[in-house]
Amino acid sequence: MEECQYDRDLQSIQEARVLARKGKKAQEQLATYDESQIEKIVLNMVKTAKEKAEDLARMAALETGFGNIADKIFKNHHASTTLYESIKEMKTVGIIKNDQQNKIMEIAEPMGLLMGIIPSTNPTSTVIYKAIISIKSRNGIVISPHPSALKCTMEATRLMNEAAVAAGAPDNIITCISKPSMKATDELMRSDEIALIIATGGSAMVKSAYSVGKPALGVGPGNVPAYIERTADIKKAVKNILASKTFDFGTICASEQAIIVEKCIEPQVVAEFQRQGGYFMTPEETERVAKILFVKGHAMNARFVGRAARIIATAANITIPEDTKVLIGRQNGVGEGHPLSYEKLTTVLGFYSVEDWQEACELSIALLNNGGIGHSFSMHTENPEIVMKFAAKPVFRILVNTGSTQGGVGVSTAISPAFTLGCGTWGGSATSDNVTPEHLINIKRVAYGIREIETDSSPIDKSAETSQDDMQQLLTGLMDLLKQNGGQ
Structure with a gap:
């Protein structure tokens, strides 16, 4: 009997589902990690990105034909070492604020499993950047690559996942679709396991990310x-x-x-x-x-x-x-x-x-x-x-x-290092910021009561309350009205 061969689009859809399930399981485990464990993982990812910056740049230039190797090396460094210097003191795990005067505490919680849409123009630097900010905030991420930059995007993803796992992260915390298709991307965007979409790419792709009915951070075009x-x-x-x-x-x-x-x-x-x-x-x-x-x-x-x-x-x-x-x-x-x-x-x-x-x-x-x-x-x-x-x-x-x-x-300003630049509501984005790990956390608030609630705080003016005699007259009038109209 001839072995059944599934069409490529069906294979890509199935792969998207499998990656989402595995990624969700890995993220649930990562969500239990403390700050020191996350720091160790992020540091190893940054170290690996620095060591492989040139290799990835060459791969990207060769595969896409876009840009030049020297600047792609710089982008890979910016997405890792420069980014790390900017976020290393950022509080994204546990209690991130404790206002004792107002008796309110803020606790960071991860969003869950993220989806990262990657452009062909910055195929390796954007993977490095999104992987690091995701892990820093205890999220997992599934990468959706541009077909014309598949090999270099997959390699960047593999390196980031291996670096994370080597430092203690669960496997499949950073993964990539190997059979990219519009149907696979759509399947992943609509997957129940995906909590948030980070879309970097063309206008059509960004609009598609916002159209699926779940939270998304997208960027508009720049002119x-x-x-x-x-x-x-x-x-x-x-x-x-x-x-x-x-x-x-x-x-x-x-x-x-x-x-x-x-x-x-x-x-x-x-x-x-x-x-x-x-x-x-x-x-x-x-x-x-x-x-x-x-x-x-x-x-x-x-x-x-x-x-x-x-x-x-x-x-x-x-x-x-x-x-x-x-x-x-x-x-x-x-x-x-x-x-x-x-x-x-x-x-x-x-x-x-x-x-x-x-x-x-x-x-x-x-x-x-x-x-x-x-x-x-x-x-x-x-x-x-x-x-x-x-x-x-x-x-x-x-x-x-x-x-x-x-x-x-x-690079030349004090704006947060990033490769996802929000355009605010004017440009159809959910944020006007350069996206950082702080955009990828939920904040839980524990708040103690600091003001006594008045138990006798009715807004009704008691002096204007209807007296018992007035109420009786009102009821008598209503009864007379009912009788005139044949009521009981």
């Missing part, structure tokens, strides 16, 4: 404007923008997407960009690049995500100087007909010139509403008053005098 105001240190501003946009060839959603410059300093800014490796395309060249960058409207062509400027220029049949780092195209509007006004996770920038900060303000809002609402805004200025004018913009990360990539993920 970050970078405003160079007239008082800015132009040389430094250009250097920061180029360092940010070329970091892993623009694959981080916090990277700049459009430059906004005041006309009074435009010549100096353009000259500085050209001096440092920015190539200003002609209108015809801009059109050619836009045609290969986007498919189906303004969706990015995956072939050109996270690519060097030279690769894009060659594909568009454009000749550029040898030292070119970023391609820059002038735009005179936002939305349809202005392709570089959309998010571009690669080494291409839009360029706008404005009269003053008021016009820059209006343009920034238009760009943010064009696919970046709630995410991040970058500005370069030496005027604190201008900073506060732009603090009112509809974003939750206002990054001043730094590259928005490094600033947004917490």
